[in-house]
Amino acid sequence: MMFQGILIAFALFAVTRTLKQYRKQKVSLHWFLLWNSLWITVIGVALWPRSADIIAKFVGVERGADLAVYLAVVILAYLVFRLFVRQEQTEKEITKLVRKIAIEEVEK
Amino acid sequence: MITVALIPAYNEETRIADAIHDARRFVDLVVVVDDCSKDQTAERARSAGAIVLRHVINRGQGAALQTATEYALTVLKADIVVHFDADGQMDGSEIPSLIDPIVREEADVVLGSRFLGKQTNMPMTRLVANRLGRLFTSVFSGIHLTDTHNGFRALSRHAAQEITITLNRMAHASQILDLIKVKKLRYIERPVTIRYSQETLAKSPSSLRAFGIVKDILKDKFLTHV
Known part of the structure; x- marks a missing residue:
């Protein structure tokens, strides 16, 4: 029970945070919906742990908890990849900017 | 024909002026890019006559x-x-032999090689690292050279326009070779002498840093083009 409580509390915290970020227009609607549906699923599973077992059985995994761990790993790996690509892109943009400044400054 | 020497520099206040004087005897203009040095590199370079x-x-x-x-x-x-x-x-007096094949329109890119006849005092560990570099380059770029990470090169205007370096750090040397192949540029090697001193060895990439270069190249090949 204790663990469920913590999980729900954290998920609610995450939902409110995302909502706040969305209101400030720091995240897109697309991400807001995706992110919140993830946390709402977490809340759902925490309240009715049996539901995860049913879904797990349906996709061919023995236990609901296992399915949750598998999904978490996949989602995290994907997010890291996205961040990595974005980071690389940012690096290249910084270089372009630095180059433009360097060339413009010397022309003065 | 306008020939321009390009010198990237980072914290080189003690050596930059000599390098500029050395190169200037054989080119029309010298461009130095001071990569945010913390010392007097830019000032020294300017007073030595570089842009x-x-x-x-x-x-x-x-x-x-x-x-x-x-x-x-x-x-x-x-x-x-x-x-x-x-x-x-590098030795500025070797610039004419590097640009000669371009002037005679025999090549678009001329790459300096430390292993074409001329003697160097290259340390053993670097020799081994360079051999591995050659193998790596043959496999990944499909271009066969006697020396793969030599920074002494000459490029025609056409080649310089075709080759856009996007790898910020040291892996650019491999990227240049890649692009020579991809853009089907004519290349040739010319012997050059690279002088190794304690000071420069301490600063330029160690054999171990080759791993970092390999990592950057692999990252570029497998990840950033998705």
Whole structure:
């Protein structure tokens, strides 16, 4: 029970945070919906742990908890990849900017 | 024909002036890109007669070289660019032999090689690392050379326009080779002498840093094009 409580509390915290970020227009609607549906699923599973077992059985995994761990790993790996690509892109943009400044400054 | 030497420099106040004087005897103009040095590199370079561009944030040697290239092509209308080092490892008197195949329109890119006849005092560990580099380059770029990570090169205007360096740090040397192959540029090697001193060895990439270069190349090949 204790663990469920913590999980729900954290998920609610995450939902409110995302909502706040969305209101400030720091995240897109697309991400807001995706992110919140993830946390709402977490809340759902925490309240009715049996539901995860049913879904797990349906996709061919023995236990609901296992399915949750598998999904978490996949989602995290994907997010890291996205961040990595974005980071690389940012690096290249910084270089372009630095180059433009360097060339413009010397022309003065 | 306008020949421009391109020198990326980072904290080279003690050696930059000599390198510029050395190169200037054999080219029309010298462009130095000061990659956000913390010392007097820019001032020394300017008083030695170079055109100095400054990166406001350190972006690495590859990025500095690309900045110098774009400036030389667009503003100076260079016909030939020569990649030269700031640390006095290269010998300016070898520039004419490097640009000669381009002048005679026999090649688009001329790559300096430390292993074509001339003697160098290259340390053993570097020799081994260089052999591995050759193998790596043959496999990944499909281009066969006697020396793969030599920074002494000459490029025709056409080649310099075709080769855009996007790898900021040291892996740009491999990227240049890749692009030579991809853009079907004519290349040739010419013997050059690289002088190794304790000072320059301490600064330029150690054999171990080759792993970092390999990592950057693999990252570029497998990840950033998705």
